[in-house]
Amino acid sequence: MSYDSTATxxxxxxxxxxxxxxKGFAGxxxxxxxxxxxxxxxxIYAYFGSKEALFDAVLAQRYTVLADAVPMDARDLPAYAGALFDEITNDAGLQRLTLWKTLERPEVxxxxxxxxxxxxxxxxxxxGVSAETAMDALMLVLxxxxxWNLTPPAVRTPGEQDETARRARHRHAVVTAVAAITATLLE
Known part of the structure; x- marks a missing residue:
């Protein structure tokens, strides 16, 4: 049997x-x-050295996939926010990993x-804005x-049954909010 380190x-x-x-990093x-x-x-230790390095590698891989799936046009941040919303909504694992990282390993x-x-x-x-203003705008986009993916079902609109309609409404709110942010902060 041949050994395939890439597959491993x-x-x-x-x-x-x-x-x-x-389970998060700790769990x-x-x-x-x-x-x-x-x-x-x-x-695990041979390939990554530690549990921490494995977690970092998983995050790096997921962020790379996200960056490739959702390219950014700096002149159209509302469209970027909508595309990010779609990708994050479709990848529950990415959302959870991001939350675990924020909670357990908040360093950048x-x-x-x-x-x-x-x-x-x-x-x-x-x-033509400052780097600080640009970073603030990006963090607000993210x-x-x-x-919306963090909103527990219990606090969503009572009786709301149509998940597709709810998602479309939330996406529209994200794009509209980012358009307002862009107009306010960047123009």
């Missing part, structure tokens, strides 16, 4: 994604990740900071795109 690493990342999304167990990936626990990683700085610079170039 991919299985580890997939199993870790599921475990971290469900995740390397034994369960290894078992789900059909490898021994030592493979260098790759994450660089990605934000690059997008902020595109906003600076497009609107918050708006994620906010």
């Amino acid at each position: 690493r991919a299985r580890l990342l997939a199993a870790a994604h599921d475990e971290f999304a469900e 995740a167990r390397v034994d369960r990740i290894a078992s789900a990936a059909t490898v021994n626990k030592q493979a 990683f260098p790759e994450e900071a660089q990605a934000h700085r690059g997008k902020a610079q595109a906003v600076v170039d497009a609107y 918050a708006a795109a994620q906010a």
